Amino acid sequence: MQDRLSAARHALARGLGRLERVSAGARARVEPAPERRGRYGALWDPPETADAMALILNTTDADTFESTGRADADRLAAHVPAGGTALDLGCGIGRVARYLAPRCGLLWAVDASPRMLELAQRRLAPESNVRFALCVDTTMPGVPDASVDLAYALLVLQHLEREDAFLLLEELHRVLRPDGRLVVTFPNLLSDTYLDAFLRYAHTGEVANPARARMYTPEEVVRVLTAAGFAAELDAGVEIWADCRPT
Numbered sequence: 001m002q003d004r005l006s007a008a009r010h011a012l013a014r015g016l017g018r019l020e021r022v023s024a025g026a027r028a029r030v031e032p033a034p035e036r037r038g039r040y041g042a043l044w045d046p047p048e049t050a051d052a053m054a055l056i057l058n059t060t061d062a063d064t065f066e067s068t069g070r071a072d073a074d075r076l077a078a079h080v081p082a083g084g085t086a087l088d089l090g091c092g093i094g095r096v097a098r099y100l101a102p103r104c105g106l107l108w109a110v111d112a113s114p115r116m117l118e119l120a121q122r123r124l125a126p127e128s129n130v131r132f133a134l135c136v137d138t139t140m141p142g143v144p145d146a147s148v149d150l151a152y153a154l155l156v157l158q159h160l161e162r163e164d165a166f167l168l169l170e171e172l173h174r175v176l177r178p179d180g181r182l183v184v185t186f187p188n189l190l191s192d193t194y195l196d197a198f199l200r201y202a203h204t205g206e207v208a209n210p211a212r213a214r215m216y217t218p219e220e221v222v223r224v225l226t227a228a229g230f231a232a233e234l235d236a237g238v239e240i241w242a243d244c245r246p247t
Helices: 002-014 049-057 062-077 097-103 114-123 162-175 192-204 218-227
Strands: 085-089 106-111 130-134 148-153 176-187 230-236 239-246
Touching: 049 062, 049 114, 062 097, 085 097, 085 162, 097 106, 106 114, 114 130, 148 162, 162 176, 162 218, 218 230, 218 239
Parallel strands: 085 106, 085 148, 106 130, 148 176
Antiparallel strands: 176 239, 230 239
């Protein structure tokens, strides 16, 4: 299992430059929908589930997609109290939510893409405790203040401009309970994998891709999380896992 997870992480990093960009035809089908989708929603508009898998994890292998989602849910489940509320920011089609929802009292599935949420609703239909919310720019309309025990954003904030990622961290602080937990991941620029990705970006003009990954060092992650009101413990490998509490 660990080998499969590692291979999936490295494949994701290698494939960052192939992210599809655009699709002005995304449709806001999730109710209630805000009047606008914001700047990021149209960047993630997969036609079908296999396309979504490729965008989310750079794979169309269903076994890898499911096994990594299950493993991440296992890692997160310890932070959800019995009957507690979790929030999956950048849920995509529910890679992790599918396996975490049965362990929660309520799970918020939040994404900037109306199409991703539409596919997530289909995939998560058996789970009656999932609520869906459209994220617009750096806000999560409809999610109440101080209502969430665990919020997580895996492989998500890296695709936003750094300033917007910071504002979303503040928004996550808003929805967390005072004793809640936040788990977020960032690409580690100090790893060879993501340094290689960074160099490819520089040499191929990928900077023009608004959905590209933004790399961080561990020190930058701590600095930004502290400014957003969190105390963080890091597990810095190829990716930086930050386990955070509101301060």
